[in-house]
Amino acid sequence: MDLRRFRALREAGMSIAEIARETGTNWRTVKKYLDQPGIVVPERGTPRKGCIPQVIVPYAPVVDAWLQADITLKGTVIHERLVDTYGFTGHYQRVKMYLQEARPRIAAELGLGPADMDGLHRRFEVFPGAQAQVDWGDEGGILTRAGIRKVYSFHMVLSYSRDPFCCFTTSMDLATFWDCHRRAFAHFGGVPKTIVYDRTKTVVRRHVAPGQAVPLHPEAVAFAGHYDFDIDVLAAYRPTGKGRVERQVTIVRDHVLAGRGFASLMELDAAFAAWVPLRRSRTHRTHGEVIGVRAARDHAALRPLPARPYIVADRHLRYVGKDCLVAFEASLYSVPARRIRPRQLVEVRSGHDTVSLHLLTADATGSTLLAVHPRAAVRGQWVIDMSHWGGLPDGHTRAVTAGDTAERHAGRASVSSTSPLQDLLHRTGADQIPVGRRPLQFYDEIAGVRPIRLAPVPGTTGATTEKETA
Template sequence: MDKDKRGYIRYLHNTLGKSISAIARELGIARQTVRRALNEQTNRAKNQRPSKLDPYKKEIKRLLEANPNITNVLILEKIRQLGYEGGRSILGDYLRKLRPKVRESYLPIETMPGEQAQVDWAYAGEIAVGEHKRKLYIFCMILSYSRHFYFEPTVSMKQDIFLACHINAFRFFGGVPKNIVYDNLKSVVLSRLGNDIHYNPSMLDFAAYYGFKLKVCNPRAPHEKGKVERIIAYITNNFMQKEEYHDFKHIRSEALLWLKNTACKRKHSTTGKVPIEEFEKKEKAFLLKLPQKAYDYAAPKVIHPQKDGLFRFDANRYSVP
């Protein structure tokens, strides 16, 4: 029986004074059903026992009106002086209902041209690579001033791929931002205890080679890299939904075309400007120069053949030459 019907039964009985038999005939239901609906109301009333806090609610409201920032602990202390013997949790539940809910808000952080980029990964489902299905990821780097960005699909988030994506982004921009902001990715941070950060040595070496500084967000603070979060949502909701990509080769080629012909030429919703135009006019000249030779990120790995004489690498098997 739905809530509206139970309410109507109680209305007929309590307000209009109709008998259980009369209600049953009028609604075409069993008398036992009518009794059950009325008993539910009685049982709920029995369960709603007076709270130990009830005599003190008027005083609590007065304290909040006098000082909206008064702490729960201080309120508890004051009502205990008046005789309250209940617990802290009852008071806390009641105060949560009284206090206005405050949404966290953040001031937008704007930076100077060439000063900062933000980087992150996103999982994007699966894609065909040859005869196999592989997990698909999106690497993204966005320049904080112009909102000009680079992204590329990958099938791995390993360290060498991570560094290769950076190099591709630097080439795309024609330079290197002075600071790059990351989440606490294992590719960047091996461990962290508060502000004591143990960086990944290979990432430190890479940053030193290109001359940029590593910046990592505070834990559980995604707003500190909000620009890359939003651009990933833009990629996911636009490029990834544009069409069905046949395989990894197809999505890679389409990604670069969409990036150059569509994404970089759109008017940005926050700045109201076209990112590629802002980049060319005001930011590109402030990027650090690229070194003559790209960083050697190759990580040689010894692979031994399995019992069937085949090598296994990145979920694929290869025969011994």
């Protein structure tokens, strides 16, 4: 408490209440010392700073060496290493206070300016309708009970007003990504002049080194040209360049999804649509205006939608199986059997809701389209048009019987079987084949041999043995 300041402020014309507010002291305390002019205020003593060495001082060379190796090393890591390796007994705050002085000093020694420090970015503002930002959110198994393993959220935010759009999907492929754009444009009633993306594979064809021009995906170029907007791709690892939409992902999770249960994607989209009016009625903390009021100016400055939408299809090559089915995304789609052959290569064009299959070259009619199917909602589904199997054997002519047919038994005398062999001969009809009966001497005469009678063998009953001689 500086008592000399009380008298200086009093002499300057301030009241006791004003002095109390200025110095943060109770007015009774101010009045007490002003009413006692005989009190002598002791002079300030010499500062004791530096008299007692700080606990961190013996470890300063070690900390400086670590900072020279990595200027961004965190204070918590430095404190942890000092305790573990060097037996440091001081508190983390001592390390933190030392780093406030040491980090700028070592950065200057290394020749690092403010531009070389991480964690800094430039804040910007845009005109109405000038920019929107796009990002994905991973919502995990929010619809696991409905049989959907993974759900993703697509977000687009108008940068001027922070007016949001969100829809939920089960895929982040090319067709779904640009279909979500069409839904966002319909939600806002127009197209912004520029859309900011990170380096997603649906926008960037391949990654390049820093400073080089980023090659865009051909479908992204075609879609942007049709809707007349520019694509702005951020540098790698710079999420702060689209902080408006990054923040919006968290807001939707907290205000729309948290603590609720859903049974389908439609319920998720309906929950967001019901929350949008509440969001637009709020005053944004950054621009200080009601989001809905500012969004009206944003929407009015958007470019108009084209007369016809641009449909993006993701294209893949697949082989046709012997069963006239084509495998795509773990599901099977049928093609006409009369227009393809086994192991033929066809093109699969997948849209958001449909899958079309095409020949690689046009047929005699000049058409390449084989079939159009609704896209499978879950993996492992069979999407089949039964007419595609027309003309293939279906087994309707196959028949079995437990006995002979009536035609084969017509006019055949009944034979009573006395053995399994006779039954087999009877079932196959072999017993009905006419066989000529001749004496054995007939075959002897044909072969030119004559039987020879031998004398009876002793010990027999008088039977004789015949021996054939030439």
